[in-house]
Amino acid sequence: MSIRNAIKGVRGKIGHLHNDTEQAHPTYKWWVLSNVMIGTFMAVLDSTIVNVGLPKIMASFGVGLDKIEWVLTAYMLAMAVMLPTSGWLADKFGYKRIYFLGLFVFTLGSGLCGLANEENMLIVARVIQGMGAGTLMPLGMAIVMREFPIEQRGVAIGLWSIASAASVSFGPLIGGYLVDNYNWQLIFDVNVPFGILGLIATYIIQKEFRNHLIKKFDLLGFTFTVISLPLLIYALTESTSAANSEGWSAPYVVICFAIAILGLILFIITELTVKNPLIDIKLLKNYNFGISNLIMFIFGLGLFGSTFLFPLYLQNGLGYSAIQSGAVFLPAGLIQGATSPIIGLVSDKIDRKLPIVVGIILFTFSFYYNSTLSLMSEHSYIMISLYVRGFALAMIFTPLSTIGLIDIPKEKMAQASSIFNTIRQLGGSFGVAILGTILTSRVNFHTQMFGGELSKLSPAFDNTVKNLSYHIQHFTGANPATASKQSLALISSNVTQQAFVQGINDDFLIAAIITIICLVPVVFLSSKKHKMTAAAEQSYDIH
Numbered sequence: 302m303s304i305r306n307a308i309k310g311v312r313g314k315i316g317h318l319h320n321d322t323e324q325a326h327p328t329y330k331w332w333v334l335s336n337v338m339i340g341t342f343m344a345v346l347d348s349t350i351v352n353v354g355l356p357k358i359m360a361s362f363g364v365g366l367d368k369i370e371w372v373l374t375a376y377m378l379a380m381a382v383m384l385p386t387s388g389w390l391a392d393k394f395g396y397k398r399i400y401f402l403g404l405f406v407f408t409l410g411s412g413l414c415g416l417a418n419e420e421n422m423l424i425v426a427r428v429i430q431g432m433g434a435g436t437l438m439p440l441g442m443a444i445v446m447r448e449f450p451i452e453q454r455g456v457a458i459g460l461w462s463i464a465s466a467a468s469v470s471f472g473p474l475i476g477g478y479l480v481d482n483y484n485w486q487l488i489f490d491v492n493v494p495f496g497i498l499g500l501i502a503t504y505i506i507q508k509e510f511r512n513h514l515i516k517k518f519d520l521l522g523f524t525f526t527v528i529s530l531p532l533l534i535y536a537l538t539e540s541t542s543a544a545n546s547e548g549w550s551a552p553y554v555v556i557c558f559a560i561a562i563l564g565l566i567l568f569i570i571t572e573l574t575v576k577n578p579l580i581d582i583k584l585l586k587n588y589n590f591g592i593s594n595l596i597m598f599i600f601g602l603g604l605f606g607s608t609f610l611f612p613l614y615l616q617n618g619l620g621y622s623a624i625q626s627g628a629v630f631l632p633a634g635l636i637q638g639a640t641s642p643i644i645g646l647v648s649d650k651i652d653r654k655l656p657i658v659v660g661i662i663l664f665t666f667s668f669y670y671n672s673t674l675s676l677m678s679e680h681s682y683i684m685i686s687l688y689v690r691g692f693a694l695a696m697i698f699t700p701l702s703t704i705g706l707i708d709i710p711k712e713k714m715a716q717a718s719s720i721f722n723t724i725r726q727l728g729g730s731f732g733v734a735i736l737g738t739i740l741t742s743r744v745n746f747h748t749q750m751f752g753g754e755l756s757k758l759s760p761a762f763d764n765t766v767k768n769l770s771y772h773i774q775h776f777t778g779a780n781p782a783t784a785s786k787q788s789l790a791l792i793s794s795n796v797t798q799q800a801f802v803q804g805i806n807d808d809f810l811i812a813a814i815i816t817i818i819c820l821v822p823v824v825f826l827s828s829k830k831h832k833m834t835a836a837a838e839q840s841y842d843i844h
Contacts, residue, residue: 329508330448334457336506337441338464339499340404343492344434344441345465347411348376349472352612353627354485361485362420374538375424376431377730381530383435384726385580386523388719391440393518396447396715397507400440404503407433408496414489430489443718446706447510452649454707459645459699463638471634473612473627481624516577522568523579529564532557533727537734548738581716584709588827590717593705594724595822600661600697601728602735603668603815610736610812611671614805615683618676618798632684636691641699648700654826657704660696661819663689668813672806676798704826732815736808744804751796765792 351372359369383403391399410430417423441461449457479487536557540549547554572578585591615621615629648656667686674683702721709717769788774781 329506330457332506333448334445334460336499336502337400337444338461339495339502340400340407340437341441341461342464343404343407343495343499344437346472346475347407347430347434347489347492350476350488350491351376353473353476353624354480354488357480357485358420358423362423364420368420370538371424372420372427374535375427376434377534377538377726378531379428379431380435380438381534381723381726382527383432384439384723385526385530385719387436387439388443388715388717389518389579390436391443391715392511392712395509395511396440396444397503397509399436400444400507401500401503403433403436403440404496404499405433406430407437408493408500409433411489411492411496415486415493439718439722440715442702442706442722443715444507446709446718447711447714451707455645455647455649455653455699455703456642457645458702459641459643459695462641462645462695462699471631474624474631475627477622477624477627481622519571519575519577519579522571522575525564525568525571526579529561529568530723530727532564533561534730536561537730540734540738548741580720581713582720584713584717584720587708589708590705590721592822592826593701594721596657596701596819596826597705597721597725598728599815599819599822601725602732603812604664604694605729605732610740610805610808614674614802618802618805619678629683629687633687633691633694636688637694640692640695644695645699645703648703653700653704654823656696656700657823657826658820660693661816661823663693664697665813665817667693668809668816671809672813674802674806674809676802732812736812739811740804740808743807744801747800747803748797751800 355369355372358372359365362369387399387403407430410426410428410433413426414423414430417426442458445457445461446454475491476488479485479491536554539551539554539557549555569582572580572582585594611629612626615626621629644656667689670686670689705721706714706717765788769791770781770784773784773787
């Protein structure tokens with residue numbers, strides 16, 4: 302039997318091959334969900350797995366942090382271009398085709414990253430990879446929401462969230478293991494076999510859907526998107542870059558912000574006035590969808606803005622290795638992955654606002670709890686907040702995604718998903734930039750405050766120096782002058798660490814305040830359950 306006939310046989314078994322008038326097999330939507338989870342896992346994994354490999358990449362290419370930061374920035378910029386564009390492409394050329402193409406581009410980019418022999422080639426390959434990832438995320442959500450009926454969308458999104466939670470949890474752990482025991486190229490090469498598996502699964506499982514009503518391409522809107530979104534994310538990234546000593550006030554950052562804001566204003570005007578917009582931002586007039594996007598933006602400020610704080614605290618404050626730091630996040634991801642389907646199932650039967658409210662309160666508590674960390678915090682104390690966060694993420698993301706997209710007709714699902722993911726990405730970028738800037742200023746503030754307390758005229762300071770000098774002489778055999786210098790160095794190092802951790806605590810407290818604000822728009826969400834009209838459900842071409 303030929304490979305082609307074998308594939309046809311498999312497709313027939315899962316109910317894929319049917320004509321326009323036939324209904325899909327009852328298990329078809331579950332096969333599609335499994336297929337989409339592969340792409341989601343890979344796209345999210347690569348946004349977390351690379352971080353732990355940056356020091357090795359820097360050493361391999363002999364470049365500084367200012368250059369290697371583009372390995373991360375290039376990925377985000379490419380995603381920013383594709384997130385809002387992928388909806389129109391899917392409507393025009395078909396969901397399956399564009400999802401397959403996105404997965405192929407992502408896999409190709411991953412392979413090229415592993416083959417890169419110098420930093421510029423790696424950056425270009427990351428752009429290719431980011432373009433694929435920017436297609437996979439919104440289309441994955443849109444495909445899941447399209448295939449499942451309203452009453453099952455909660456559990457479907459919950460199961461889909463497992464892939465995202467698993468990749469966030471396993472990313473740093475897998476990356477740390479591969480980098481420590483093999484080489485940094487493997488953090489990219491690991492995507493290739495999974496990508497090939499996903500391509501085969503997509504070809505075999507998915508049927509094609511294309512929007513009947515799609516019109517010509519909005520070139521003007523696309524131009525403003527390509528200019529504004531990448532420049533905005535670039536400016537936000539550069540504002541906290543280690544290579545940028547001027548921060549937000551750097552001339553090129555200010556210029557990028559100005560152009561980006563102007564571009565966004567022109568984009569909004571264009572999309573509201575042209576006959577066939579690239580992104581139908583009028584969808585934000587949909588009551589639940591508009592409010593859900595507002596909640597996601599505010600929540601993204603705190604969530605994604607604080608994601609870099611924990612690794613900094615663990616590695617710079619407590620001296621954890623990369624793999625040890627990555628392992629800390631594993632239980633939280635497992636909890637989220639295990640809880641999301643349950644929350645989705647429950648939220649399909651009760652008021653979806655209830656788990657969102659509880660989740661926001663729990664998430665706020667976890668941030669407030671983190672604001673009490675110190676250099677003496679035990680591992681069990683640190684993990685409590687991560688356990689709580691795992692439950693909270695499941696309780697927020699699953700029902701919020703469902704309630705936000707439940708009223709969107711199928712022909713608008715790709716566009717709505719693109720908007721949803723773009724706003725979440727922007728919220729995260731703003732959060733990282735804002736909290737990163739606050740962290741720097743608060744660390745400097747506490748360093749000055751603590752340093753001002755170190756007076757040679759202070760009896761407590763004098764006694765501490767003498768006691769440390771005595772112990773250094775006793776255990777190392779150093780002479781009094783050397784022991785005195787070493788004791789001062791130890792005190793200075795401790796003050797620096799204490800100021801750093803106190804700055805981290807201040808950032809977590811601000812993240813808690815930002816998160817609790819989400820409760821205000823949640824109150825205005827409408828959780829009334831109703832069925833979508835038949836006209837909305839029948840607005841697709843099946844091929």
